[in-house]
Amino acid sequence: MSDSGLNGFRVARTGPLALLQDAGRFGVRHLGVTQGGPADLHAWAWANHLAGNPWGAAALEITFGGLVLIADRDLTIALTGADLSITCNRHPAGRWQTLNLRAGDTLAFGTPINGLRAYLAVAGGFRGDAVLGSAACVVREQIGGFDGRGTPLREGDGLTVYGTSATPAQRMAPHSEQQDYRLPATLDLLPGAQIASFTGRSLFDAFNAEWQVDQRADRMGVRLTGPRLQCSVTSLVSEGISLGAVQVPPDGQPIALLNDRQTIGGYPRLGNLTPLAASRLAQCMPGQTVRFRAAGIDRTLRQYRQFREEFCGLSHGGRDSPHL
Template identity: 65%
Template sequence: MSHREKPQPSIQVLRAGPLALLQDSGRFGVRHLGVTQGGPADLYSWAWANHLTGNPWGTANLEITFGGLQLVAERDLDIAIAGADLGATLNNEPIPLWQRVRWKEGEVLAFVAPINGLRAYLAVCGGFVAEPVLGSVASVVREELGGFSGKGCKLAEGDQLSVHAGGKNCGQGSMQAPKEARPDFSQPAVLDLLPGAQIANFTGRSLFDAFNTWWQVDDRADRMGVRLIGPKLHCNIRSLVSEGINLGGVQVPPDGQPIVLLNDRQTIGGYPRLGSLSPLSASRLAQCLPKLPVRLVARGHEAALREYRSFRKQFEPGRASNVML
């Protein structure tokens, strides 16, 4: 990690918008206390934003949902925005996404409304400064944990955000993400589901429906989970003794409409599950606006793991696994 100077207030919040949260990679090692994982709903775009600013894996950046956020820089900063196109502007000029940009003192950075996708990630060279709570700064509003306040608060008007004073050269990350690395979140999404859990207890018809339906993303969607609307799925188990649920778990309550569980889900639950989305598919789902069609595709562990490891390898070359599958 590069040398860091004393943090100083560097950004002021002029308008907060509906939901802007500080997120590092998540809160781990505390789920047995009933504390959820938190972290970026779209890990993929979060990681790119950090990478483009030269921040190491795990550095906290801002997850901006829907838009409505306006910030002013109180000193020159190097930033990158990845993920959703929320119509962001810098002093009323469109700002390019998926690349490093200079944000000069006094300029206003504004996120307006979703154009493509739902969540944008704003990373600042050097990283935001916040005190970890239970080992992480990930903001979980419901649990009142993390964020700049330590109490899980979303950004509010008037907040002063501190940034680690980065040097002129903040890391060696590439300046621009290649075109093929920038997803089009407005397209129907194909999501990889790793079968597991109680999948054997669903009826044959329901298994056919699960994997041969264009599901519609419901507007009941947040950082806890995303509901999908489509044919009613039947499981011969209606509820189970509650058990731990992992990221991306696809649970089916008695109404037969699947709910994909995301970062802020409760740690245990008692509805039967078809399996889990791969981490990158959970990321993709987190960018889907209501009404977008999505499809579930059964995927083997090995293929999903190969894809996930190659994703991580781009951002943490030193930690790449040598294990061959």
């Protein structure tokens, strides 16, 4: 593995947003620094796995398409997540499987057909500039990414990769993992926080109504519209916010908070989406409908452990681990 990295891709054109993301930034939230990392952890983990990378390698998160990359050398890659009409040399590129590119191949991301965010992992992993222990790119904080300054990919950028001598096995994700993001989503929510302060009617609505994904959705959070939820607490003393928290501002319309959320906030919350539910929501297009399902800790924890065991067993973790 070369520390300086090797040429991997050249950026011929950019779209709305393409960011480098490793697993995220941990052990720093008391400084006001957010988590970052892939909005869709599920698809990101599969991309790395199919490219033969360990948990935590940095991959590209491409939102909405528009990106065109040219391979500098022969590369082994994997594409997962959203179907953004991706082509390789103008032919449809296979997703959810290991792919081999030749030097000079053109990888083009078109427009979204199914889902919102695609992930591109390269064997060896992309080489970012780690800041505060992570290369996760957070534009708002100007931290991480290829330059360490939180800059999204720009036309003309050269993307470096870590060299790897191993040729990854050709793999394909099981069909059950290749999600259809167009289907209505049911999102597991672990009740908590101020849930007891919402009115009975609002709790009924929260878990029975259909919620529409609003245009105002980004890596900080996704706003949902539907019946107005009422809480006897209207504003709190600000407190820490964890991934997937569903907060309800005074307008009664919930906001599910994702990877780039502010670290503390003062709106009452219903609880937290599970990490996999937050991943699923991150693939929803504006206008799609979702439902919340009150979930128990045992089932959701078992599900999350199974997901992680697929990629890395359970030996990793802790604030000092880059692989968390």
